[in-house]
Amino acid sequence: MLENLEPKKVWKYFGEICKIPRCSKHEEKIAEYIAEVGKKNGAEVEIDEINNVVVRKKANGFENAPMITFQCHMDMVCEKNKDVEHDFSKDAIQPYINGEWVMAKGTTLGADNGIGVAMCLALIESNEIKHGPLEFLFTVDEETGLTGAFGLKKDFMKGDLLINLDSEDFGVIYIGCAGGVNSTIKLPLKYENVSKKGLKITVKGLKGGHSGIEIDKGRANSIKLLARILYNINARVSSIEGGDKHNAIPREASAKVVVGENTINKIKEMEEQFKNEYSRTEPDLKVEVEKCNIERLLDEETNRKLLYLMMALPHGVLAMSQEVKGLVETSTNFATIKMNDEAIIVMSSRSSINSALDGIAQSIRCIGELANSKVEEGSRYPGWKPNLDSKLLKIASDAFKELYGKEPEKKAIHAGLETGVIGEIKGMKEIISIGPQIEHPHSPDERVNIKSVEDFWKYLIHLIEKIAMEW
Numbered sequence: 001m002l003e004n005l006e007p008k009k010v011w012k013y014f015g016e017i018c019k020i021p022r023c024s025k026h027e028e029k030i031a032e033y034i035a036e037v038g039k040k041n042g043a044e045v046e047i048d049e050i051n052n053v054v055v056r057k058k059a060n061g062f063e064n065a066p067m068i069t070f071q072c073h074m075d076m077v078c079e080k081n082k083d084v085e086h087d088f089s090k091d092a093i094q095p096y097i098n099g100e101w102v103m104a105k106g107t108t109l110g111a112d113n114g115i116g117v118a119m120c121l122a123l124i125e126s127n128e129i130k131h132g133p134l135e136f137l138f139t140v141d142e143e144t145g146l147t148g149a150f151g152l153k154k155d156f157m158k159g160d161l162l163i164n165l166d167s168e169d170f171g172v173i174y175i176g177c178a179g180g181v182n183s184t185i186k187l188p189l190k191y192e193n194v195s196k197k198g199l200k201i202t203v204k205g206l207k208g209g210h211s212g213i214e215i216d217k218g219r220a221n222s223i224k225l226l227a228r229i230l231y232n233i234n235a236r237v238s239s240i241e242g243g244d245k246h247n248a249i250p251r252e253a254s255a256k257v258v259v260g261e262n263t264i265n266k267i268k269e270m271e272e273q274f275k276n277e278y279s280r281t282e283p284d285l286k287v288e289v290e291k292c293n294i295e296r297l298l299d300e301e302t303n304r305k306l307l308y309l310m311m312a313l314p315h316g317v318l319a320m321s322q323e324v325k326g327l328v329e330t331s332t333n334f335a336t337i338k339m340n341d342e343a344i345i346v347m348s349s350r351s352s353i354n355s356a357l358d359g360i361a362q363s364i365r366c367i368g369e370l371a372n373s374k375v376e377e378g379s380r381y382p383g384w385k386p387n388l389d390s391k392l393l394k395i396a397s398d399a400f401k402e403l404y405g406k407e408p409e410k411k412a413i414h415a416g417l418e419t420g421v422i423g424e425i426k427g428m429k430e431i432i433s434i435g436p437q438i439e440h441p442h443s444p445d446e447r448v449n450i451k452s453v454e455d456f457w458k459y460l461i462h463l464i465e466k467i468a469m470e471w
Helices: 008-018 028-040 111-125 222-232 263-277 300-312 354-370 391-404 418-426 450-470
Strands: 044-047 053-057 068-073 095-098 101-104 134-139 161-164 172-177 179-188 191-204 236-242 253-258 286-298 316-320 328-339 342-351 374-377 409-413 431-433 447-449
Touching: 008 028, 008 095, 008 111, 008 450, 028 044, 028 053, 028 111, 028 134, 053 111, 068 111, 068 418, 111 134, 111 447, 111 450, 161 418, 172 391, 179 300, 179 354, 191 222, 191 263, 222 236, 222 253, 222 263, 222 300, 222 328, 236 300, 253 286, 263 286, 286 300, 300 342, 300 354, 328 354, 342 354, 354 374, 391 431, 391 450, 418 431, 447 450
Parallel strands: 068 134, 068 161, 161 431, 172 409
Antiparallel strands: 044 053, 053 134, 095 101, 101 447, 172 431, 179 342, 179 374, 191 253, 191 286, 236 253, 236 286, 236 328, 316 328, 328 342
16 A cells, blocks of 8 residues: 555655554664664664664765754654554554545554654665765654653764754745643542442543644634533532643543533533534534443532632633744643542643743643642753754755745744754754644544655755755
């Protein structure tokens, strides 16, 4: 199937990558595979103590050209539909062709960033391309906090120019990205033992998606919708669970509760209200209700704190950039909630302005502490400031125009890219991020456009040769 697509080398490697388990923090097998491909093709290979891999290929005809570092991450977001049986620790991703796109059966495809890895492996194998010295950097654990990039040592990379292959819009050159921080809110819970009949309420059918790139698409957050239902029906909560990843807009959330009479009608009314609010962006939104047994409930005071906390915490776009038209400047994602002895809520915030990022993190902290919760912030990742005078940007723009007869768009992205971290560690100023067309990353609707992969490969080869000749 994939082997019949062009360019054959890229799709061959992507097909092999789909067979290898590579959820975040479990990249051992894909790292081994990349190292084997590098050694098989006579390249220099290094693996650091956290499993980041670098492969270096000697110049072919342009020994004095600057070394280009191509960078991508090995891990993928492992999401599946609830009705799909799939064990990401051992089962292969099942790609299939759907018209102009490649998708996966019921799971994320892993084109983010597997297609970038496949491009790099195809370049390592290819001997017909004229180029200067090339370096390929494959990092671990990008999706859960850029920890692979943060763990890099300065001397692990030798390149002069950095080209990140983790962008998802063909025809766009990214020249900047947002920084971010996660906040974890922990509310202590007190329960009362009971024996009652209750309801399980589930909000489902939402699109979800990447909490940075797609935060401005007007999509619903299942946890926030569930919070509105529970608040309006005066629910006594037994359990709540929603969301799965800090960088994915939650698609499903459920709660087991005890409620008063005639509550189901009120829930159905709210379902219709939600469908009206999100009529264009969430056509498959639904609220399911089923009976269940309840053995414990939050006491009244804790119940009130939790529902107020869920209602008060923000979600979505908070500010648009005043400098770059159409760019989200600041946002936050109400990402996950789980309950046991504590209610643990994770918020993922982003901004291209450090002080604004401080502001939203402080707001979340204040809301959490007002509910007598403990609030912890994770490590921050830096943004990447655009350099419009970049020589690499000019060559990349010219190369695209020569192939396709038009200027590429130049954008900053409201998402964390490893470029900010790597550029800071290495002191690099010449950085761009590019890639083929990928839609709906971090969800089972993820897809990569077949024609854009072919066009991007041609562009990548032309860019490599142009840098070698003109730098």
